Amino acid sequence: MHLSRRQFLTVLGNGVIAGVVGRAPALAADAADFPRYGNLRLLHFTDCHAQLLPSWFREPGVNLGVGAAANRAPHLVGGNLLRRFNITDARLAHALTHLDFESAARKYGKVGGFAHLAALVKRLRADAGGASLLLDGGDTWQGSGTAYWTRGRDMIGAANLLGVDVMTGHWEFTYQDSEVLDNIGRFNGDFIAHNVSLTEEGLFDDQPAHDAATGHVFRPYTIKRAGDARVAVIGQAFPYTPIANPQRFIPYWTFGIREAALQQLVRRVREREKPDAVVLLSHNGMDVDLKLAARVGGLDAILGGHTHDGVPGAIEVSNAGGKTLVTNAGCNGKFLGVMDLDIRRRRVAGYRYRLLPVFSNLVKPDAEMSGYIAEVRKPYRKRLDEPLARSETLLYRRDNFEGTFDRLICDALRERLDAQIALSPGFRWGTTILPGETIRMENVLDQTCMTYPETYTAEMTGEQLKLVFEDVCDNLFNPDPYRQQGGDMVRAGGMHYTCDPLAGAGKRISGMRLDDGAPIDPGKRYKVAGWATVRSRSAGEPVWDVVAAYLRDRKTVAPMQHRPKILNMAGNQGAGA
Amino acid sequence: MNIKRRQIIRGGLAAAAAALLPQPLLAAVWPQKAFESKKVADTISSLTGGAAVSEDGRIAIKAPEIAENGAVVPVGVSADMDKVETIAILVDNNPLPLTSSYELQGASSPEVSTRIKMLKTSDVIALVKADGKYYSASKNVKVTIGGCGG
Incomplete structure (x- = not known):
């Protein structure tokens, strides 16, 4: 045993x-509350x-549900989730939510x-x-x-x-x-x-x-x-x-x-x-x-x-x-x-x-x-353990719109590939790093490792960019679950936008602007960097090498979250504390 | 060599099958105007000659909720009705909505399947003529750029 x-x-x-x-669902440390049941x-x-x-793994602070999915599991975060399932135990609350993540993680491991x-x-x-x-x-x-x-x-x-x-x-x-x-x-x-x-x-x-x-x-x-x-x-x-x-x-x-x-x-x-x-x-x-x-x-x-x-x-x-x-x-x-x-x-x-x-x-x-x-890790230990940089902020991915690790990836793509805009897929896997921890190569791989990691740069018009955002947004917020794909919104670096999850397909995204505030012009071309292309294989080096090079160069990073402006979601229980 | 021998043979078979179509079918009037219409309402009225069309639950459309490839979307239509004469498959948002129209003989099972090209997310409409009357059903098929799966 x-x-x-x-x-x-x-x-x-x-x-x-x-x-x-x-x-009611109950919690206790007593054997009587976990009796053998059934056969x-x-x-x-x-x-x-x-x-x-x-x-470490931080659960999302934003997981909006629309249509029939609004305000019901799984689209409940933080206190909304805990209240719905009557959860009062602090350790379990930590496992299930993003609340006070850093200090709870240090406490519970x-x-x-x-x-x-x-x-x-x-x-x-x-x-x-x-x-x-x-x-x-x-x-x-x-x-x-x-x-x-x-x-x-x-x-x-x-x-x-x-x-x-x-x-x-x-x-x-x-x-x-x-x-x-x-x-x-x-x-x-x-x-x-x-x-x-x-x-x-x-x-x-x-x-x-x-x-x-x-x-x-x-x-x-x-x-x-x-x-x-x-x-x-x-x-x-x-x-x-x-x-x-x-x-x-x-x-x-x-x-x-x-x-x-x-x-x-x-x-x-x-x-x-x-x-x-x-x-x-x-x-x-x-x-x-x-x-x-x-x-x-x-x-x-x-x-x-x-x-x-x-x-x-x-x-x-x-x-x-x-x-x-x-x-x-x-x-x-x-x-x-x-x-x-x-x-x-x-x-x-x-x-x-x-x-x-x-x-x-x-x-x-x-x-x-x-x-x-x-035994499995032995041949790869040296590469996995390479220290790359120290993070001053909490690095995570889960959120409908943006995670700080995605911000880091987008920053790296823009800088290393000299692009105005960077796009990174809204995956839901990838581990979390606490403030003050060293980002090792293994952590970067945990966020990026896949069989189509090649990076690209491409010229895209503002209209094409909007099309991409609308397409991904519909995969997330189409009111019919059979027409969703289950990922999160594409992450964007170098630009901002407004999103109305309740609007219809093709009408959710507005106010697209570059970081300097200039509106993104549908007819103008922009240099965009990204990775994980689904169609044909891209030519660039794997994204983990791009991110690792950026981190080695920086030694310290402190990415912060920049969510887009979200409309019509006040009171939605898929957001908030 | 990209094309495999079998694929070439299969292409040949399809052509041969077409050549074997019974003469009366080939002799059916080619709905030129319907195939050239750019609006789905015009296409339907040119196929029906303006006759009334009623939505009918006996028509089943088999198509994916999200297309794996917009260039070849598998679509099947079956009609649980007697005396089905024609089945037409239309795509609302395609530049030319009418993809195909099938003339059925009395003895054939009222079921067709094909692959259609879809430019973007659209309703796929099945228009069925049975015993001189027109019936329809539709199913929305999403066409997406793809990527970003969880």
Whole structure:
């Protein structure tokens, strides 16, 4: 046992107990509040982004919801989130929010880390007496220097050691298709996705497929036995992968939400396999999952990811088939979702859901996993540990519009590539750095590491720039979740703008100005620098080298946040303290 | 060599299939004016000859919510109706809205699928003629620049 009983109870005490009928979600450090429940335990983590070691991770201070998504989870931040879920415990409040981040982080320590996660998983599986499954929602093979250099293999090894039973994917598909299949061959669990199929060209070219007759590239679902229960897990990969990420790595694979196909599959699986429970392991993003849950019947739960929402409760969604539980388990290995199900007469009769934060101070790391991580990192240590500069401000990314690390990237791009304007994608991964800490190469890689990191400079007209901003903004604020892609707003350096999230497509952005106040002229050309182009490969050096060179040169940086002016969002609970 | 042998053969097959179309179909009146109309309302009225069109839930349009590639958007239309004579697929925001129009024989299943080019986000409209009457349905398909995924 790697965890002392008392440590373990403290850890568990930090989980929210939700879904207990007739009782408000409660917190306590007492074993009575974490009793064994039911006869099937589903453990779920997602979007770890290859973070093998504990890190800091600040949750967003701005995560606006529009339309039906306004003022409800996951679009609640800070105190709004804590009040909605009745959270009073200070440590848990720190895990779930951006509030007073720096001092709380120094007090409670780092989060995540696979060795810590492994210790928790082992204990929780032992407690369930073998009636458990470990599900990984994807975005596991990307997000660190070692994942990039080993083409995701370091994470396959870690997932195998962790005992992941089933996974689906998104950033997994940013390696070459043949590498993806090779990695899946090395993975001990099942890689599933019902919504990825071969294109007609792929079928015609005899590209590898799980089932050439149906076109499924991967197994659509898997049946797992856990204790006395038989569970069907259906995979839902990120439906917009070839749009949000380069199609060139996976030219024969086509994706989509495929709601009708999912409904058919759920029906067929229930009829043919007669499982005790049917679960969707989803990388849709929470807003898409909530809509999907209302329209597709027969799923007991959707365990979701992609949007990195640490939601401390399961949302019950009604549909024609009854009720479906929707969860989202945050990112970076910071949380472990624990869904305990009570299965009676071949159906789910009750549940409890807790989102457990993984505080590394409270968990004794698993020795085997620690050893593995040290071994994997060994050849790269020198490069990862290179000190680059000191930050005087808190560096983070999560926010709908801008993070300070993005500001740093934009500053570096503008200076090193001599551009008026810099653009940086609104990703949601990347770790946090506290004021006074040294930015090492590893930190830069954690914010930038991917398979299409090349930088570019291009001449763009003001009109083209507006088109880009409007396009990305619609992916964020389209009132129909099926038409969103789940990232945040493109980050801009060297310019400012005004955004009205409630306006229609093409009408949200106004008042575009350069830093000096001059309005951006639709007909005039501007020199723009950026990275991570989705279409063809850019010519410039990788963004991490540009940022590293800038930092070595500066020695000290202090980027501050410059949000655009936001209209019509007063009172929205996706912003504020 | 970029083009694979199979692709060339497949191109040849498509051409051969076209040549095998039954004569009465090829003899159908080519709706020149409809294909050249620039406004969707004009296209529809030129296809229907001004007859009334009613929206109908029996028509199903299969298309992605967001296109993976605006240059080749897979679209399928099926109509759960009797005596379907024609199915036309239109894109509201395309410079020339009418993408294709299919004349069906009595024995064929009222279901067509094709790939269309879309300039920008638009409603895709299916116009179905069944037993002399016109019906329609539409679905919005988003065309995006892409990138910036979480």
